[in-house]
Amino acid sequence: MTVSKVDIARAAIRAGTFSGHTSGIARDHVQGNIVILPQSLASDFLRFCQRNPKPCPVLAVSEPGDPMLPKLGRDIDIRTDVPRYRVWRRGELIDESTDIRKLWRDDLVTFVIGCSFSFEQALLDAGLSLRHIDQNRNVAMYRTNIQTEPAGPFHGPMVVSMRPLRAADAIRAIQVTSRFPDVHGAPVHIGDPSLIGIKELSLPDYGDAVEVMRDELPLFWACGVTPQAAITQARPEFCITHAPGAMLITDLLNHQLAAF
Numbered sequence: 001m002t003v004s005k006v007d008i009a010r011a012a013i014r015a016g017t018f019s020g021h022t023s024g025i026a027r028d029h030v031q032g033n034i035v036i037l038p039q040s041l042a043s044d045f046l047r048f049c050q051r052n053p054k055p056c057p058v059l060a061v062s063e064p065g066d067p068m069l070p071k072l073g074r075d076i077d078i079r080t081d082v083p084r085y086r087v088w089r090r091g092e093l094i095d096e097s098t099d100i101r102k103l104w105r106d107d108l109v110t111f112v113i114g115c116s117f118s119f120e121q122a123l124l125d126a127g128l129s130l131r132h133i134d135q136n137r138n139v140a141m142y143r144t145n146i147q148t149e150p151a152g153p154f155h156g157p158m159v160v161s162m163r164p165l166r167a168a169d170a171i172r173a174i175q176v177t178s179r180f181p182d183v184h185g186a187p188v189h190i191g192d193p194s195l196i197g198i199k200e201l202s203l204p205d206y207g208d209a210v211e212v213m214r215d216e217l218p219l220f221w222a223c224g225v226t227p228q229a230a231i232t233q234a235r236p237e238f239c240i241t242h243a244p245g246a247m248l249i250t251d252l253l254n255h256q257l258a259a260f
Contacts, residue, residue: 004026032060044152058112159223164210165217
C-alpha cells in the first residue's frame with residue numbers, strides 16, 4: 001500500500017513528533033485554521049464568519065462533541081491532528097499543547113477555516129517564489145486597522161499574512177489567488193503597510209519576518225488567525241485554536257477549491 005505525504009505528516013502530528021508550522025508540507029492538500037468553541041457560542045461565531053468571509057471562509061463545522069470531520073478526511077481527529085493548539089480562557093492564552101484529548105467536552109464545536117497555505121501551491125505552480133518557504137519560515141502575519149463586522153461578542157481587527165513579490169509577479173499572484181475564495185482569495189492590500197495600520201514589517205504579530213527587497217511590493221492577504229484576535233475581544237469562558245502557522249492538514253486537494 002502506498003503511503004501518501006499527508007498520511008506521513010498526519011501520523012507525525014498525531015504522535016506528537018511534529019509540532020511546527022505546516023507551510024510547504026503536503027503542498028497539494030488543503031490546510032485549515034481551527035477554532036473550537038462551546039456550542040453556546042457556535043451560532044454567534046458562525047455568523048461572524050459569514051459576515052467576514054475574506055478572513056474567515058468556513059470549510060467545515062462539526063457536530064457538538066464530535067471530534068471527527070468526515071467532510072475533510074476519513075480519519076481526522078481534531079483532538080490530535082493539529083501540530084500545536086492554543087488554549088484560551090476568558091480571552092487569555094493560558095497554554096499550548098500538541099494533544100487536547102484531556103480537554104475535550106461534549107459541547108465543543110469545531111470550525112475549520114480556509115488557510116492561505118492552500119493557495120501557495122498554486123502560486124508555486126505558476127512559477128512564483130515564496131520567500132518564507134524558501135527560507136523554511138512561517139509566513140509573517142500582522143494585526144491591522146481593518147475592522148471586522150461584529151456578530152454577538154465576536155469583533156476585532158482583521159489579521160493579514162504578507163508575501164513580498166516583484167510588481168509583475170504581484171499581478172500574477174492576484175490572478176492566481178482570486179480563483180480560491182474559500183482560502184481568502186485575492187489580497188486585501190498591496191504596498192504601504194502603514195495604510196492598514198502596520199508600523200513595522202520586521203515585527204510581525206505572528207509568524208516569522210522575511211525581508212522585502214527594494215524591487216518588491218508587500219502583498220497582504222486576509223488571514224485565518226483573525227478569529228484569535230476576535231477571541232481576545234469576546235473573552236469566551238473556554239476556547240481552543242491552532243497555534244499560528246500550525247494547521248490541520250486535510251485529505252482535500254487544493255485544486256478542488258478553485259472557483260474557475
